Amino acid sequence: METIEQAIKENRAYYCLDCGKCTSVCPISWREPLFSPRTMVEATKLDTNGAVLHDGRLWMCLTCDRCTQICPSDVHFIDFVRDMRILARGASEEGHCSHGATIQTWMRMMADPSLKQNRLDWLTDDLITAEESDTVYFVGCLPHYEALFGKIGAQGVEIAQSAVRILNHLGIEPIVLADERCCGHDLYWEGESDTFRQLAALNTEMLRATGAKRLVTTCAECARTLKMDYDLGMEVMHMSQLLAQNESQLPNSISGKVTYHDPCRLGRHLGVYEQPRQVIAALGLEMAEMAHNRGRAVCCGTSAWTHCGPTAKSIQVERLREACAAGAETLVTTCVKCQIHFRCALDDPHLHDELNIEIKDLTTLVAEAMEVVSANG
Amino acid sequence: MSEPDSRIIVYTCNWSAYSGLETAGSQGLSYPANVHPIRVMCLGRLHPGLILKALELGAAGVLLLGCPPGECHYLFGNTRAEELFQQTLALARLLGISEKRLKLDSLASGQGQHFVTLVRQFAEQAIGESRAAGQEVP
Structure with missing residues (x-):
């Protein structure tokens, strides 16, 4: 990645219709009115002196891909952000790492x-x-x-x-x-x-x-x-x-009501939505879907350990509230970082009474179910 | 990691350990030139990242000098320092870095000679360990 123009061209930023759908689905824009994928794209196209590379908002994007999924013009916003970050690093800028x-x-x-x-x-x-x-x-x-x-x-x-x-x-x-x-x-x-x-x-x-x-x-x-x-x-x-793929070999040995949090990378990036749900059902668990699920799932709030702060916390807490509202006892995920971010949000003593939910990884859940079977002989 | 190095980074807390270092200076005591003290207000404000960063940049070792137990200016900094040091040791182990290149110790105000002894002993141990790990130390 050599120039801003290249970042614009390769990621179809010229095709932006300025419709604002991206901003309307962005969990950061919901909380930070000055952040908007749409205006970032437009500002970059109008930029003449590289000032956009020094704009701190470039590092706020979660690259969660909600915007790209809804874009009617197929602008590759998250790849655009990544390319702009490469260029910004060349201009001695970087995000604030937590x-x-x-x-x-x-x-x-x-x-x-x-x-x-x-x-x-x-x-x-x-x-x-x-x-x-x-x-x-x-x-x-x-x-x-x-x-x-x-x-x-x-x-x-x-x-x-x-x-x-x-x-x-x-x-x-x-x-x-x-x-x-x-x-x-x-x-x-x-x-x-x-x-x-x-x-x-x-x-x-x-x-x-x-x-x-x-x-x-x-x-x-x-x-x-x-x-x-x-x-x-x-x-x-x-x-x-x-x-x-090996569903028939999974033990139907545990019960309870769980919800599943789709990590951005497995969900929107790779399109894997149904397999984790299939596994949860095969174990004998009841699934309680959150209001935002599959392609509409909201990110766990922080990406690449950068820019963690009140906005990230607010996204995490809202997601956990959504999980509790669905009636789930456990939130299952398939990404260790989602697990860490949710556990961090749960660590808040002010939220202990309100957010009464366990966080588990799908892999450990399956291993536990297998152990139940071997313990019962 | 960058070029092999014999630099030793010493993080000192502002209240006790740094005072020990200042005493060493005022008494005209010398310590090796490859020892680079960095003063922080409290060791509890450090992070495993700041310790690993020194190793990434090629330091032979990192020594943390804080207040003696029970004498932390901020009351809980000692405990926090111990926690983050244990996290760092666990990460260093995973990364294949010898535990002998890291140390957490304490120093009371005015202990100039003790400061010199501690940094000399640690520098020798950490540089020896770097050499053993195959790094050429100038």
Whole structure:
């Protein structure tokens, strides 16, 4: 990405009809009147001196894709934002990273090819993996998220362990890479394309060398990135897709009323809406849909750990209220970041009485259901 | 990580540890030139990201010096510092970075000589560990 004009042309920004549908569905615009996808596109087209690159609002977009989905002119707004961020970085601008940029820092550290990690301590003896297999399980940053967000109850390691347990139950002994890198999703969307490419090159080389035909991941963002932004030459699927394919092997062993939060990356980006619901139904759970579901689902409020603040919190709380209003006891999701953001919002003592809901990942839920079956013999 | 380095970053809290460093200065005590102190108001305001960032930029080690237990100027900063240090250790372990390149310790006001001893010991340990990890330390 070299020029603003290129960003406009490649993402069809000239086709914008100025209709404002994008702004009307944008969860940020609902709360921040000065933010609007429409006006950002128009201002960029009228810009003559690159001032738009120094506009802080560029970093507020969640890239959740609600706008692009509704755009009658097929303007690729989220890709436009990503390209503009690449250019803005070139003009020494960047977004405000939450959590002291811890996550971005470990991603950049992983871009060092000489780094020898120690990331598989979670693999206990009962979990069977293999040196050679048709299937790779891509763990992503799950153990890292647990290290950073364990204090708010975030489950990272448990998702990874549950994933291998489920794969074993399905008769699959997956390859798990000792030196896997972060997929680079956040850097990609924040416009740090050089580091993203370094991570992608390291992962691609390692993954291709396995000779596997299929990659399974439990993270919605890894699934999107590895499928759409990498060229791996193998099938990439989210765990929910694999589970739906093997629905007959899922235990109908638990009960309760749950709702499902569609992560932007798995839903709007990859179009995977029904498989997680199919899995939830197969386990014996009753589904209580939120008012905004599937393509209309609202993002968990923060993307790429950037620009977290009152607006993000407001989006999260509203989403949790929606889940409670649906009558669900548990909110199930398929993205560890959604889980972390909702847990963070629930951590507010002022909301404890109002928002009485559990947050669970689909993968851990399935592993629990399998355990119920084995405990009952 | 960038170029191998022998720099040691020492985060000091404003109230006790930095006073120890100032005492070392006023007493004319010397400490290695590769030790770079960074004063923060409280170690509790640090973040794992700020510690990892130093390693990303090539520091051989990061030492956190705060108030002695129970003497935090902000009452709870010590506890917060311990929490974030444990988070950092867990992340460093995942990233394959030796725990010996990170340390959390305390220093009371006026302990100039103790400051020098602590940073010398830590610098030797962290640089040794960097070398063991295959980094060339100038």
